[in-house]
Structures are given as structure tokens and as C-alpha cells.
Amino acid sequence: VSSIDDIRTSASRGDVGPATARGPLDRHRILTEAVAFVDEFSLQQLTMRRLGQRLGVEAMSLYRYVDGREDLLDGMVEHVLAGLDADPHLRLLPTDGWQAFLQRLAHGVREVALAHPKVFPLVATRHPAAPWLRPPLRSLDLVEAFLEGLVDRGFDDEAAVEAYRAFSSFLLGHLLLEVSAHGAGTAPAEEPLADVTGAGDSGDADEAADAAGANEQLAGHPNLQRLERLLSQDRSLAEFEVSLESLLQRLELTLG
Amino acid sequence: VSSIDDIRTSASRGDVGPATARGPLDRHRILTEAVAFVDEFSLQQLTMRRLGQRLGVEAMSLYRYVDGREDLLDGMVEHVLAGLDADPHLRLLPTDGWQAFLQRLAHGVREVALAHPKVFPLVATRHPAAPWLRPPLRSLDLVEAFLEGLVDRGFDDEAAVEAYRAFSSFLLGHLLLEVSAHGAGTAPAEEPLADVTGAGDSGDADEAADAAGANEQLAGHPNLQRLERLLSQDRSLAEFEVSLESLLQRLELTLG
DNA sequence: ACCTGAACACCGTTCAAGT
DNA sequence: ACCTGAACACCGTTCAAGT
Numbered sequence: 001v002s003s004i005d006d007i008r009t010s011a012s013r014g015d016v017g018p019a020t021a022r023g024p025l026d027r028h029r030i031l032t033e034a035v036a037f038v039d040e041f042s043l044q045q046l047t048m049r050r051l052g053q054r055l056g057v058e059a060m061s062l063y064r065y066v067d068g069r070e071d072l073l074d075g076m077v078e079h080v081l082a083g084l085d086a087d088p089h090l091r092l093l094p095t096d097g098w099q100a101f102l103q104r105l106a107h108g109v110r111e112v113a114l115a116h117p118k119v120f121p122l123v124a125t126r127h128p129a130a131p132w133l134r135p136p137l138r139s140l141d142l143v144e145a146f147l148e149g150l151v152d153r154g155f156d157d158e159a160a161v162e163a164y165r166a167f168s169s170f171l172l173g174h175l176l177l178e179v180s181a182h183g184a185g186t187a188p189a190e191e192p193l194a195d196v197t198g199a200g201d202s203g204d205a206d207e208a209a210d211a212a213g214a215n216e217q218l219a220g221h222p223n224l225q226r227l228e229r230l231l232s233q234d235r236s237l238a239e240f241e242v243s244l245e246s247l248l249q250r251l252e253l254t255l256g
Numbered sequence: 257v258s259s260i261d262d263i264r265t266s267a268s269r270g271d272v273g274p275a276t277a278r279g280p281l282d283r284h285r286i287l288t289e290a291v292a293f294v295d296e297f298s299l300q301q302l303t304m305r306r307l308g309q310r311l312g313v314e315a316m317s318l319y320r321y322v323d324g325r326e327d328l329l330d331g332m333v334e335h336v337l338a339g340l341d342a343d344p345h346l347r348l349l350p351t352d353g354w355q356a357f358l359q360r361l362a363h364g365v366r367e368v369a370l371a372h373p374k375v376f377p378l379v380a381t382r383h384p385a386a387p388w389l390r391p392p393l394r395s396l397d398l399v400e401a402f403l404e405g406l407v408d409r410g411f412d413d414e415a416a417v418e419a420y421r422a423f424s425s426f427l428l429g430h431l432l433l434e435v436s437a438h439g440a441g442t443a444p445a446e447e448p449l450a451d452v453t454g455a456g457d458s459g460d461a462d463e464a465a466d467a468a469g470a471n472e473q474l475a476g477h478p479n480l481q482r483l484e485r486l487l488s489q490d491r492s493l494a495e496f497e498v499s500l501e502s503l504l505q506r507l508e509l510t511l512g
Numbered sequence: 513a514c515c516t517g518a519a520c521a522c523c524g525t526t527c528a529a530g531t
Numbered sequence: 532a533c534c535t536g537a538a539c540a541c542c543g544t545t546c547a548a549g550t
Contacts, residue, residue: 024533048524060525061534069524121381124432131437132487140477147479160479161486165495173429176380181387221396223403223416230417231388239421246506280514304543316544317515325543 016054025057027065031079034072038118048072077123077138080116084108085141092149099248101149102167106244109136109171110178117179124176134168136175154255163251170247178236272310281313283321287335290328294374304328333379333394336372340364341397348405355504357405358423362500365392365427366434373435380432390424392431410511419507426503434492 017033017040033054038046048069052059066072084090090108092101113120113136123136137143143164150160218225273289273296289310294302304325308315322328340346346364348357369376369392379392393399399420406416474481 047522049522058535059523060527060536063525064533125377125381125436127436132484134433135436140473140480144477144480147483151479157483157486161483162491162495164487165491166499169429169433169495169499170425171429172432173425173427176428176432177390177425180381180383180391217396221400223407224396224400227403227413227417228388230413231420235418235421239418239425243422243425246502250502303541305541314516315542316517316546319544320514 016050018054025055025061025065027075028079030055030062030065030072031075034076035080035116035119038076039116042118043122073122074126076119077126080112080119081123081136081138081142084112085139091145092152096149096153098150098153098155099252101153102248103244105146106167106171106240110175110240112136113175113179114182117182120175120179124172134165134172136171137164137168159251159254162254166247166251170243174236174240174243178240181234181236272306274310281311281317281321283331284335286311286318286321286328287331290332291336291372291375294332295372298374299378329378330382332375333382336368336375337379337392337394337398340368341395347401348408352405352409354406354409354411355508357409358504359500361402362423362427362496366431366496368392369431369435370438373438376431376435380428390421390428392427393420393424415507415510418510422503422507426499430492430496430499434496437490437492 017037030051034046034051037051037054048059048062051072052062055062062072066075087108090105092098113123120136123138125135128135128138133140133143137146146164146167147160150163151157155163218228224231273293286307290302290307293307293310304315304318307328308318311318318328322331343364346361348354369379376392379394381391384391384394389396389399393402402420402423403416406419407413411419474484480487
């Protein structure tokens, strides 16, 4: 049942977003609109046909610019991260320590993730071009800048690579959780617990259970029950800062 | 072109795995076979029709036991994680310090991830039932056990919740990167760099570029070039241990 | 009770044909 | 050069019908 609701949102009723009819197509415009579409609706709803519709064109036209759907998804990932490659502000600056550099880089990636929460799972899970290109730092330029920055500030090769690994794990884990919580709605504390009185008409008990959602079995979990408010608070920025700070301190130790 | 290759692997030619014809269907068997199918092929290739085929049944039969494809995917996530809920070995034992407890739990989740690398992205990205159920610790029981264990060992409420957040981020980031590297193949160092001589017949230069893969522009990246071997080494277990150890130490500090 | 045939609306993709 | 009509093989899903 729920998967049907999912499909019947506005995107499937032809309301497909801005059908701007400027000039001939090009890859950049396709990627921009694809990202905008996903931002507005969801990954699931993005199809070649609907994207064509949004661009005022038949789906087949897209194949001149993208090599099928997989290439479209790869292109979208590249597209949302492109700003990071370009931004000189995310380079090692003359006045920087490596900590300041990593701080800016981390927050830069975080901004991209928050700007496109529904695209970020793609950034996280698409197979990278090389096994050592670790999401979310998915471009050669970005990784090169990272390594150069650290080596420039006294890291030897091993330490720089270890820092790269630890930094990417940290970013990926944190940001993926942050965007996924974003999608799930922010205030389950407002949701009344298991309203067993069933307020309505329904034939079977399933509906009440559904409404209670994850709270259904919360009864058998005293700690969850007691900590629900605490768990529901959005601490993502503070958590990010604290974990990042802790990572930087750990890296500092390996510098010996 | 590549997406077609993707589709034309053995799973689409009717070679769909064990078509065991034992008794009537049930949800558990469906989930087991769905996970086995993805382990063997990929998420992309899993369709209701092919899964039915594998079970010796028409696709429509599945709808008696799973509420559509979305529910199937949710079920698979629950299914691969079910062992963790059950395992008393992942509970807080009388002899445990909280560090030993978290160590065992972390390694338990890691084993699940490595056992089903192609399923793990689902564990990582499916919307959790509640926003405070953070992947990869996706079950009420597991999170309850986590919180209970820490509170039992002297964490106050705030510290326990903070530990839960930090622990889940760490696990998610690390394991997602580990399984995705797993899929990408392990030895890009063996791959010869941009063989521009093009060895063959081809009309345009695209093929050589494709073969070079991510190495195409490695020329402009001196640090990547120099560190390629280092970057290609599989350090995942050591990295896991070190990051986990560091996390535990950090948590120890918050205990005051 | 459990499974299926037939059907529907929708996909991605190709290719010859239009302009 | 750029787009499309028509077609193909495949999807997920429903529902009345079979056993």
C-alpha cells in the first residue's frame, strides 16, 4: 500500500516542474534539472521520461547527452560536487594550518550534502571511478588538493593517506546520517504514543499499529522510552563539530 | 553502453539461481532468497519477476507475503540484521566493560556488512522507521541493548545518547566505504597506466580513454601519482580498529 | 489457502526517420 | 545537428479466476 502512495505524488501526474523551453539541450542543463527534480521530488521518481518532460523534450533526446540512466546518475553526483573542485576557498591558503584547511573542507562538503539531501545517498553509494577515490571526496582534484595540503603542512606520505581515509569515513558517516534524518521529519516527540483507542472506523487493527509506527513496541524498551526526547533532538551540527575536532586531534598525534 | 552490459549478465538470461521447489512460500524464505540473489548478482538485478523465478513461482505470488517491492527491500534489511538482535554474544556480559561490549558489537555489525556487501548500501540508506533509529543500528532491540549497556556501566543519559550517535556514524561511514571498496576490485596498481598506443582498431580515441579509467588525468596530480600504491592498499581492518579505539577513548573522556 | 493468467500503466533504450 | 515515433523487452502491481 505505502509504495503506491509513494508513486502517486505530484510528479507522476504531469506536474513535473519548470518546463523551460530555452534553446537546444546540453548535458549541463540536463544534470541541473535532474538534480532539481530529485531535490523537489525524490530519486525514485526520477525517470528518463519525466526528466525529458521537465525539459520540454522526449526522453530519447536525452540519450544524445547522457549515456543512459546510469551515466545520468553518475553525472548528477559529479555535478553537485563540482562546486567543491572549483572553490578556491576550499584550497590550502597561505595563512592556514592544516586544521583550518580540513575544517573548511569538511564544512564545504557538509553544505553540499544539506543543499541536496536526496542526492547525497547517490554521492555515498555510487561506485567510485577508482577504489581509492573514497566518497564523499569523489574527484581527483579534490583528493589531490587534500593530500597536497597535508603534505605541505608536514604530513609524511603515510600520515597523509591515513588522514584521508579517516577524514572520508568521518564525513560519509556523519553526513549520510544527517541527510537521512532530515528526510525522516524532525519532531517525532510531538507524535502521540500508540493511540490504541483507534479513533475511527477501521475493520482490522492494522491501522492503529501503522499509525504508531516505530513506537509500537517501545513498551518493552525502557531505555528508549526514557531517552526518546533526548534521542529526537537534532544535535547534528554540534555532533559534527565535536567529532571533527576529535578527529583532528587524533591526526595531530600521528604527526609525532 | 555500460548500462546494457550491466543488464546482460547471467541473471537476465534465466540463470537465476537455486530454484528449490520445497513447499509453499513464506516470507522468511522470500527474504533469504532475495538476499542470496543480491549477494550473487546485484541490487539492480533484483526484480519481483526474477525473484519469483528463483523461487519457482510467478512474481504475483510474492505479493501475498511482501507488500510490494519497497517492503521487500525493507524486509531484506531487517533480515540481514536479524542475527544481531538474536545474538546474546552481542549483549553486555557480566564480565564486560563497556569498551569490550562496544568492540564486540562493532565487529558483529562489520561481519554482517562484509557477509553481504551488496546489501549493505540498503542498510545504510533506507529510511529508518524512526529518525532516532540510526543506521546501521536499525532495530529497537539493538539500540535498547546499546543504551542499556552503557547506562549499566555508568554513562548518564546524555553521555549514552551521545555515544550512540558517535558510534553509529563511525560504523556507517567506515563500513559503507569498506563494502564499496570491496565491490570496486582490489588491485588498480596492476592496471597499466593510459596505454595511449591503443593496441587495436577503434575509430575514435574514446576506447583508450575508457580503458585508462580514473587514471586518465592522473598526470596533473603529482601527489596522487606518488601515493597511488599507498592509496590502493587495503587497510580497512586496521583503520577500523584504530578509529574505533580512538572513539572509545573519546567517549571515556566524556565520562568525567 | 495459495497460486496464476491476463491486463494495465509505466520503464529504459534503440533506431530509422523526420526537420 | 538535433529531435521524435514507433517499437521492444522488461517492470511493478492488481484482480478475477483457477486449484
